[in-house]
Amino acid sequence: MTEITAPKSPVTADQFADEIREQLKYTQNVTAERATAADVYVAASKAVRNHLADAWFKTQADTVNGSTKAVGYLSAEFLMGKQLENALLNAGLTEQFDKAVESLGFAPKDIIDAEYEPGLGNGGLGRLAACFIDSLASLGVPAFGYGIQYKYGIFKQTFDENGKQVETPDYWLNNEEPWGHIDYNRDQKVSFGGEVVEENGKKVWKPAWSVRAVPVDYLVPGYASGRVNTLRLWTAKSYDEFDLLAFNRSEYMDAVKPQVKAENISKILYPEDSTKVGKELRLEQQYFFVSASLHDAIRVFYPGQDKPDLTTFPDKITFQLNDTHPVIGIPELMRILIDEYGYDWDTAWTVTQKTFNYTCHTLLPEALEVWPASLIGELLPRHLEIIKKINEQFEDELKGKGIDDKTIEDMRIYTGDAVRMAYLATYGGSHVNGVAELHSQLLKDVTLKNFSDAYPSKFTNVTNGVTPRRFVKLANPGLSDLITEGLGTDKWISDLELLKGLVPLTKDDEFVKKFAAVKAANKHAFVGFAKDHYGIDVDENTLFNTMVKRLHEYKRQSLKILLVISQYAALKNGSLNAEEILPRTVFFGAKAAPGYYLAKMTIELINNVSKVINNDPDVKGKLAVYMLPNYNIEMAQNLIPATELDEQISQAGKEASGTGNMKFALNGALTVGTLDGANVEIRERVGAENFFLFGMTVDEVEKLYADGYDPAKYYEADPRLKQAIDLVANGTFSNGDRNAYAPLVADWLTKDWFMALADFSAYADIQAEIEKLYRDPLEWNRKALLNVANSGYFSSDRSIEDYLERIWHTGPLA
Ligand code: PLP
Incomplete structure (x- = not known):
C-alpha cells in the first residue's frame, strides 16, 4: 500500500471548473465557449491564486506577530x-485542474504551456x-x-x-x-x-x-x-x-x-x-x-x-x-x-x-x-x-x-x-x-x-541545492511515480534523503529495468519536444549526452566541442570500426553574454560543427550534434530527465558549485566531470565508481600555472587534439574560410587560460570507459539509479536547513 502525502485540496474538479468559468467571465470577459488556451491559463492561474490567499494572509500575520x-x-x-504547474502542485489542485480544463475542452498540457516563462x-x-x-x-x-x-x-x-x-x-x-x-x-x-x-x-x-x-x-x-x-x-x-x-x-x-x-x-x-x-x-x-x-x-x-x-x-x-x-x-x-x-x-x-x-x-x-x-x-x-x-x-x-x-x-x-x-x-x-x-x-x-x-x-x-518539487516531481513524473512505487511513499518530495531507500532496489534487476524504461520514455518525449520546439529529428536510439549552462570559457564548452570534432574525425577516417561506434547525440544549450567575444564565437563554432556533422551521410546514425537555442527553465525541465550523460567539465577551482550537475544526478544521468564545485560532493555521495572523473585537480592546475603553461605542447602531443584543432583552423566548419575561427584557435594555442588543452587527453581517454558501460544497459542504469538514490543531499531543503543552523539561527513558524 503506497502512502500518499501530497497536498490535496477538498475542492472538486467541478467546483474548480466553475471557478475558472467565473474568472473567464468576470476578469477575462470572455465566455467559456470563446476562451482560448491563453484565456484559460490566466483564469486558472487567478483561480489557484485565490486558493492560496488565506494561507498567504495567515503566513504574513504569523510572520509579523510570531516569535x-x-x-x-x-x-x-x-x-x-x-x-502555474508548481502552484497547482502546492495548492493540491493538480488533478482537479486536469479534469476541469478537460471539461472546458482543453488539454491540460496546452494550458500549462500557454504560460510565458x-x-x-x-x-x-x-x-x-x-x-x-x-x-x-x-x-x-x-x-x-x-x-x-x-x-x-x-x-x-x-x-x-x-x-x-x-x-x-x-x-x-x-x-x-x-x-x-x-x-x-x-x-x-x-x-x-x-x-x-x-x-x-x-x-x-x-x-x-x-x-x-x-x-x-x-x-x-x-x-x-x-x-x-x-x-x-x-x-x-x-x-x-x-x-x-x-x-x-x-x-x-x-x-x-x-x-x-x-x-x-x-x-x-x-x-x-x-x-x-x-x-x-x-x-x-x-x-x-x-x-x-x-x-x-x-x-x-x-x-x-x-x-x-x-x-x-x-x-x-x-x-x-x-x-x-x-x-x-x-x-x-x-x-x-x-x-x-x-x-x-x-x-x-x-x-x-x-x-x-x-x-x-x-x-x-x-x-x-x-x-x-x-x-x-x-x-x-x-x-x-x-x-x-x-x-x-x-x-x-x-x-x-x-x-x-x-x-x-x-x-x-x-x-x-x-x-x-x-x-x-x-x-x-x-x-x-x-x-x-x-x-x-x-x-x-x-x-x-x-x-x-x-x-x-x-x-x-x-552547499547549494535544487528543489525536488520542480526538478523531479514536475519535470520527471515517470521517475517520480517509480520512486514512490519503490519507496512505498511519496514523502521523498519533502524529505529527499528518503531516496536512499532506493539503494537496495538497485540490486533488483526488474526495478532497474523499470528505471531504464522511464529514461527511455523521457528520451522519447524529448524527441517530440525537440521536433515541436526546434524542428529537429533526434534519433532516440543514441546516447543522449548534454552540456547545458551559460557559455563561459571556464566552463569549457570548447573542450567538449573539440572532443566531438575528434570523434567525428575518427568516424570519418575509419579508425573506429562499426562495432566500436557508440551512437551519440550531443546537445548543447548556452547563452553567451552579448559582449563576450570568444563565448559568442564558440557558439558559432558549435553551430557550424553541428551543420557539418548532421549533414554528413558518413556519420548518420552514429553522431549528431545540436546547439539548442534559448536555454531556459522549460528546456531544462524537458532535457534533463531525458539525458543519460551529463557534462560538468569546468577547470578545477573555477565553478563555485553548479546546480545543473545536481539536477542531472537526481534525474538519473551519469556525470562526466572534473573535481570542481559540487561535483566533488556529488561524486563522494554517489560513489567514485558511478561517476566519470577526469582532469587536473585544483593543485595540479595551480602548479601548471606556476610552472608556465604552454597549450601548444598539448596540441603537439595528442594527435586527436591536433587533428580537431586543425579541422577548425583549416576551414572544415567554415566553408573553407581559414580565418573564421582564427581568434579562437589562436587563443587555444597561445593562451587557453582555463587549460582545456591540458585536460583533453584525459577527457578523450575516459570516453572508452563511458562507452563500454553504456553497452551494458543494465549496469549503466544501475549506476544511474544509484546516482538518484544517493543525491537526496542536494535538495535545496537541506541547503536551507544548513542556512538556518549555521547562519540564520531561526526556524519554521510554530
Ligand atoms: N540556466 C538554467 C536555465 C538552469 O536551469 C540552470 C540549472 O541549474 C543553470 C543555468 C545553471 O547551470 P550550471 O549549474 O550548470 O551552471
Missing part, C-alpha cells in the same frame, strides 16, 4: 520558471534564489524574497544563418501576467545623487532625484507546509509623470524624460554572468531594490510606529546577500539608522552587522564587484561617506589585531578610488559562505584568505 525571526533573501535575480535571471545564481524561496516556504520558514521586476528579462537567443547568436529583447510582460500583484499602496521612495550638507552638526543628504519603488507581489506557496511566503519584486515608477513646462513648450519627448529616466531602473536585467559589468545603471538598480526592501521590512515589522526600536531589527529579520549585488544594503542600513532614526554610529553598526550575511558565488576575481568611488560618490554621496568611515573603523580593528600594514592595505574596503563590495560584505555582515565545500575552502585559502585569517569564525559553507 520566529524571518529571512529576507536579497537577490538581483530570481529565475522562477513557469508558475519569466526570465528574471541569468543562470545558476537566479535559479538558486528561486529554489531557496520554494524551500523556505516548504519548510514553513517565514521569508521574503526581495528583488527587481525587470520589464525585460534575459534576452531571447536565436541563431542566424551563419550560426551566430542573435539576442532579442524578452518582453515577458507583453501579455497578461496573472501572478504578480502590483501594490501601489505599499510603495517606497528611493533617492539618488545630490550632495551631503551639515545642518546643526548633522550630516544631511539632499538628493537630486527620486524614484517611486512599487512592489509587485508573487505568492510563494510551500509544498505540504500550509505556508505561503512573498516574493516582492520592485518596479520603478516616476513621481513626475511628465514635465508640464516642457510639454507646454511642445517638447513632448523632453516632457516624458523624467518618467523614462525613472522607469529605466527596472527596465532590463543585465545579461551578464560571471563577468564584469560595472555600469552606473546597474548600481542604480542595486541601490533601488535594496533601499526599498530595507524600508519595506521596517514598515512590515514595526507597523505604524514613528519611533520604532530598531535595535530589535536583527531579531525580526535576517538578510542574506545573494552575491555582491545587494551589498550596498550595508551602508544603506547604516544611513537609515543614523540619518532617518537618529541612532549613533556604534549602535547602528551593531545592528547592521547582525542583520546581514553574505553568500559569495565565485572564485573568478573579475566577478567580484568593485565600484569606482567616484561613481558611488555621484550617485550615493552619503553612502560613500559611510563606506569611508566603515573602512577607517575596519583598518583600526585590523591594526588592533596586530595585522601588518601591507596586509591591511590589501584588505581595504575603500582603496581611495574604488570600493570592493565583497570585502564590504565580509566585514559588514555576520557570516560569509561559499556554495560548495571546495569553494568555501578556496575562499578561505585564496580569495578571501586575509579575511578568513582575521575573522575565522565568520566563514562557513552551505
Whole structure:
C-alpha cells in the first residue's frame, strides 16, 4: 500500500471548473465557449491564486506577530520558471485542474504551456534564489524574497544563418501576467545623487532625484507546509509623470524624460554572468531594490510606529546577500539608522552587522564587484561617506589585531578610488559562505584568505541545492511515480534523503529495468519536444549526452566541442570500426553574454560543427550534434530527465558549485566531470565508481600555472587534439574560410587560460570507459539509479536547513 502525502485540496474538479468559468467571465470577459488556451491559463492561474490567499494572509500575520525571526533573501535575480504547474502542485489542485480544463475542452498540457516563462535571471545564481524561496516556504520558514521586476528579462537567443547568436529583447510582460500583484499602496521612495550638507552638526543628504519603488507581489506557496511566503519584486515608477513646462513648450519627448529616466531602473536585467559589468545603471538598480526592501521590512515589522526600536531589527529579520549585488544594503542600513532614526554610529553598526550575511558565488576575481568611488560618490554621496568611515573603523580593528600594514592595505574596503563590495560584505555582515565545500575552502585559502585569517569564525559553507518539487516531481513524473512505487511513499518530495531507500532496489534487476524504461520514455518525449520546439529529428536510439549552462570559457564548452570534432574525425577516417561506434547525440544549450567575444564565437563554432556533422551521410546514425537555442527553465525541465550523460567539465577551482550537475544526478544521468564545485560532493555521495572523473585537480592546475603553461605542447602531443584543432583552423566548419575561427584557435594555442588543452587527453581517454558501460544497459542504469538514490543531499531543503543552523539561527513558524 503506497502512502500518499501530497497536498490535496477538498475542492472538486467541478467546483474548480466553475471557478475558472467565473474568472473567464468576470476578469477575462470572455465566455467559456470563446476562451482560448491563453484565456484559460490566466483564469486558472487567478483561480489557484485565490486558493492560496488565506494561507498567504495567515503566513504574513504569523510572520509579523510570531516569535520566529524571518529571512529576507536579497537577490538581483530570481529565475522562477513557469508558475502555474508548481502552484497547482502546492495548492493540491493538480488533478482537479486536469479534469476541469478537460471539461472546458482543453488539454491540460496546452494550458500549462500557454504560460510565458519569466526570465528574471541569468543562470545558476537566479535559479538558486528561486529554489531557496520554494524551500523556505516548504519548510514553513517565514521569508521574503526581495528583488527587481525587470520589464525585460534575459534576452531571447536565436541563431542566424551563419550560426551566430542573435539576442532579442524578452518582453515577458507583453501579455497578461496573472501572478504578480502590483501594490501601489505599499510603495517606497528611493533617492539618488545630490550632495551631503551639515545642518546643526548633522550630516544631511539632499538628493537630486527620486524614484517611486512599487512592489509587485508573487505568492510563494510551500509544498505540504500550509505556508505561503512573498516574493516582492520592485518596479520603478516616476513621481513626475511628465514635465508640464516642457510639454507646454511642445517638447513632448523632453516632457516624458523624467518618467523614462525613472522607469529605466527596472527596465532590463543585465545579461551578464560571471563577468564584469560595472555600469552606473546597474548600481542604480542595486541601490533601488535594496533601499526599498530595507524600508519595506521596517514598515512590515514595526507597523505604524514613528519611533520604532530598531535595535530589535536583527531579531525580526535576517538578510542574506545573494552575491555582491545587494551589498550596498550595508551602508544603506547604516544611513537609515543614523540619518532617518537618529541612532549613533556604534549602535547602528551593531545592528547592521547582525542583520546581514553574505553568500559569495565565485572564485573568478573579475566577478567580484568593485565600484569606482567616484561613481558611488555621484550617485550615493552619503553612502560613500559611510563606506569611508566603515573602512577607517575596519583598518583600526585590523591594526588592533596586530595585522601588518601591507596586509591591511590589501584588505581595504575603500582603496581611495574604488570600493570592493565583497570585502564590504565580509566585514559588514555576520557570516560569509561559499556554495560548495571546495569553494568555501578556496575562499578561505585564496580569495578571501586575509579575511578568513582575521575573522575565522565568520566563514562557513552551505552547499547549494535544487528543489525536488520542480526538478523531479514536475519535470520527471515517470521517475517520480517509480520512486514512490519503490519507496512505498511519496514523502521523498519533502524529505529527499528518503531516496536512499532506493539503494537496495538497485540490486533488483526488474526495478532497474523499470528505471531504464522511464529514461527511455523521457528520451522519447524529448524527441517530440525537440521536433515541436526546434524542428529537429533526434534519433532516440543514441546516447543522449548534454552540456547545458551559460557559455563561459571556464566552463569549457570548447573542450567538449573539440572532443566531438575528434570523434567525428575518427568516424570519418575509419579508425573506429562499426562495432566500436557508440551512437551519440550531443546537445548543447548556452547563452553567451552579448559582449563576450570568444563565448559568442564558440557558439558559432558549435553551430557550424553541428551543420557539418548532421549533414554528413558518413556519420548518420552514429553522431549528431545540436546547439539548442534559448536555454531556459522549460528546456531544462524537458532535457534533463531525458539525458543519460551529463557534462560538468569546468577547470578545477573555477565553478563555485553548479546546480545543473545536481539536477542531472537526481534525474538519473551519469556525470562526466572534473573535481570542481559540487561535483566533488556529488561524486563522494554517489560513489567514485558511478561517476566519470577526469582532469587536473585544483593543485595540479595551480602548479601548471606556476610552472608556465604552454597549450601548444598539448596540441603537439595528442594527435586527436591536433587533428580537431586543425579541422577548425583549416576551414572544415567554415566553408573553407581559414580565418573564421582564427581568434579562437589562436587563443587555444597561445593562451587557453582555463587549460582545456591540458585536460583533453584525459577527457578523450575516459570516453572508452563511458562507452563500454553504456553497452551494458543494465549496469549503466544501475549506476544511474544509484546516482538518484544517493543525491537526496542536494535538495535545496537541506541547503536551507544548513542556512538556518549555521547562519540564520531561526526556524519554521510554530
Ligand atoms: N540556466 C538554467 C536555465 C538552469 O536551469 C540552470 C540549472 O541549474 C543553470 C543555468 C545553471 O547551470 P550550471 O549549474 O550548470 O551552471
